[in-house]
Amino acid sequence: MPPDDNDYTKITDTNAIISVKEIQPSSLETVDFAFYDFMNDTMNLRAHTNKGWKEVPIVWSTPERAFLSKHKGEPPLFDTDNTVIYPIITIERMSVTKDTNRKGAYWGASSNLVDPVRGGRITLARKIKADKTNNFAIADNIKEWLDISGSDAGGVGNITTRTPGRQAYYPIKDNKKVVYETITMPIPVYLSMKYTVTITTEYAQQMNELLSPFATLGGHINSFSIKRDGHRFETFLQGDFGTTSNVSDMGNDERKFEAKLNFEVLGYVIGEAPNGERPKLVKRQNAVEVKIPRERVILGDIPDYIDNRGFYRD
Numbered sequence: 001m002p003p004d005d006n007d008y009t010k011i012t013d014t015n016a017i018i019s020v021k022e023i024q025p026s027s028l029e030t031v032d033f034a035f036y037d038f039m040n041d042t043m044n045l046r047a048h049t050n051k052g053w054k055e056v057p058i059v060w061s062t063p064e065r066a067f068l069s070k071h072k073g074e075p076p077l078f079d080t081d082n083t084v085i086y087p088i089i090t091i092e093r094m095s096v097t098k099d100t101n102r103k104g105a106y107w108g109a110s111s112n113l114v115d116p117v118r119g120g121r122i123t124l125a126r127k128i129k130a131d132k133t134n135n136f137a138i139a140d141n142i143k144e145w146l147d148i149s150g151s152d153a154g155g156v157g158n159i160t161t162r163t164p165g166r167q168a169y170y171p172i173k174d175n176k177k178v179v180y181e182t183i184t185m186p187i188p189v190y191l192s193m194k195y196t197v198t199i200t201t202e203y204a205q206q207m208n209e210l211l212s213p214f215a216t217l218g219g220h221i222n223s224f225s226i227k228r229d230g231h232r233f234e235t236f237l238q239g240d241f242g243t244t245s246n247v248s249d250m251g252n253d254e255r256k257f258e259a260k261l262n263f264e265v266l267g268y269v270i271g272e273a274p275n276g277e278r279p280k281l282v283k284r285q286n287a288v289e290v291k292i293p294r295e296r297v298i299l300g301d302i303p304d305y306i307d308n309r310g311f312y313r314d
Contacts, residue, residue, distance in 0.1 A: 024229035025280060028096065031193055031267035034228035035235070036060070036091060039197065042226075043213055047087050047206040056210065057085075061092040061198070086256060087201040087210065097192040104190035104268060121184040121282065129179040129285060136177035136288060177288040184282045188268040197261040204245075207257040211241060214261055226265065238262040 024030075036058070039045075045056045201207045214237065218224045222237045242260040246253055271280055 024231070025273070026188070026229070026231050026268055026270045027273045028191075028193075028267075028269060030228050030231060030269075031191075031233055031265055032093060034226040034231065034233055034267075035195055035263070035265060037228060038226040038235075039089070039091060045089065045210055045213065047201070047209045049087070049206075056087050056089055058089045058091065061090040087199065087206045089210070090198045090200075092196050092198070094194045094196050097194075098189070099192045102190055102192060102266060104188065104266075122187050123182055124185045124281070125183040127181055129181045132179040132285070133175065133177065136179070137175045140175075140177070179288055180286050182284050182286070184284070185280065186271045188270050190266065190268045193265045193267050195263045195265065197263065199259045199261070201257045202255060204257060207243070207259060211243075211259060214241070231268075233268075234266045236264045236266075238264070 040058050045058070046053055047056055048054075199207065199210050201210065217237060222239065224235055224237075225232050226235050227233075238261070240262070242262075243257070244259075245257045247255065247257075
């Protein structure tokens with residue numbers, strides 16, 4: 001028998017991976033967190049207050065007031081009489097649109113409704129399955145270099161090795177029966193998501209300090225990228241900052257300046273999140289050989305051989 005190694009596969013690197021990518025699931029929350037991380041970490045907005053050069057808190061406008069009232073982190077959101085401390089920045093997701101004019105890299109009719117497991121998927125990684133490829137190579141060598149002749153009382157032939165000079169000989173040859181393992185994932189579905197960032201301050205100086213980073217964001221272009229869990233989403237800042245104030249009213253209302261910045265994020269989702277029945281990743285192996293057995297015994301024919309050389313289906 002040939003040695004139990006991979007010499008007969010003609011594959012020098014048995015762990016060779018043709019292409020591999022590690023990717024985390026992407027959902028609507030992934031895009032939300034990516035936008036929040038960009039505002040909170042990348043922008044890192046600060047302004048002058050009566051306590052010095054301080055970080056401006058960034059919050060989602062969707063949480064319940066009961067949740068916000070229990071906020072004890074830094075910087076604080078409320079003073080001792082539960083009044084909102086300015087300046088503050090809020091983020092709100094305004095809309096989610098499945099725009100057919102922005103299909104992204106992968107688009108077309110998906111067959112996931114017909115075949116939930118196999119339909120609507122793309123290849124994520126593909127590698128050689130070395131052990132099964134080696135098994136096919138060894139099986140081919142046994143068929144070619146072993147001789148089954150004669151028979152004993154039980155009707156089983158004698159197995160002898162075709163070896164020149166009594167030396168076992170299994171020449172290395174090209175193995176065309178290569179087994180690949182392919183990993184697939186659902187096709188990304190692209191969405192257009194719009195966010196509104198509201199900046200509220202007490203003084204014009206604070207508003208100018210907070211608007212300046214947005215005015216210079218991206219230079220003379222209005223696009224940039226945000227990232228989360230290995231995903232990258234292209235983002236566009238609208239040109240109108242929409243600044244308003246109540247300074248001219250001269251009333252008893254609280255003095256404040258407000259600016260609304262509109263962003264559009266070209267995000268995508270992969271899979272149906274917790275509501276999906278499809279597996280996130282599917283592993284498949286290709287077929288390298290097709291065999292059609294002879295079914296002559298079903299008609300009562302006498303086999304041509306009395307040993308195990310005949311491949312019959314009982």
